[in-house]
Amino acid sequence: MSIRFTRSLVAGFGVLVAVVVVLTLAAPAQAHNYLIASTPSANETLTELPPLFSVTTNGTLLNIDGNAAGFALQVRDSAGLYYGDGCVTVDGPTILTGAALGVGGRYTVTWQVISTDAHTVSDSFDFTWQPPAGFAASSGSKTVPDCHGTLKPNATGTPLGGATPATAAVDNGTLATVLWIGGAVLAVGVAVLVTILATSRKKPGGKA
Missing domain, CATH: 1.10.287 (Helix Hairpins)
Structure with a gap:
């Protein structure tokens, strides 16, 4: 040679x-998905309650079982109380949940998704709630909402950090x-x- x-x-x-x-x-x-838009947006002062809270990422999310396993969208107030029913819908690059809030103040949205590359991605952001006159405040919960105790198509109450049936996807x-x-x-x-x-x-x- x-x-x-x-x-x-x-x-x-x-x-x-x-x-x-x-x-x-x-x-x-x-391959990791990242947040590009949300309702409410980070640090927004919300004066009207929207029908849905949402987080939109830069690409289609991996909802492999059709039941949003491993996805979550949680809303808490400054006292640590949760709001909403815990049900999450996955729609392409977006996750959504029904909007519910209590009295005015600072709230935190914590979200978790299964990225396009099958890795779990999560983050959080804050916003301020200034309810309009006559608003009927919802009662917060000390425990994580469980989607009424049922597992519906495209909906789950899986808490963040808990075990999820997304192992196969990963x-x-x-x-x-x-x-x-x-x-x-x-x-x-x-x-x-x-x-x-x-x-x-x-x-x-x-x-x-």
Whole structure:
């Protein structure tokens, strides 16, 4: 084996390793969903109660079982009381829940979704509630709402941080990512080897 061929092989291997690292780091980061809009919006002062609270992300959410397992949209006041029935609907990139609030004050919305890449994504934001005159305040609950104790299509009362039946979705997403990276690495590896072999054949009689 010539010195030139050995150097080419080492260089090609280095390129292959670099590609593997880039693909491994970039693929998961590009797939995560993130919030682009919500009702109410972060730090908004709400003066009228909308029919629904919602969180919209940048891409379609992974509602693999059709029952919103692993999704949640919770609203709490400054005293830690929960509002709403806990039922969540998944509509493409958006999750929604029926709106309910108590007396005026500061509230926190905490949301959780299954991202396009099958990873769980969650966050929270605050808003201020200034109810109109004559508003009938809802009674808050010290416990997480459970969607009336039932599991309906596209609705669940799964609390944040609890175990959810989304394990299969996560496993499938991880497998897909691994297969995608493996295929890309294989293609690059073949291309590098072909280039090295073609280069070495063009220079016969090289001295060792």
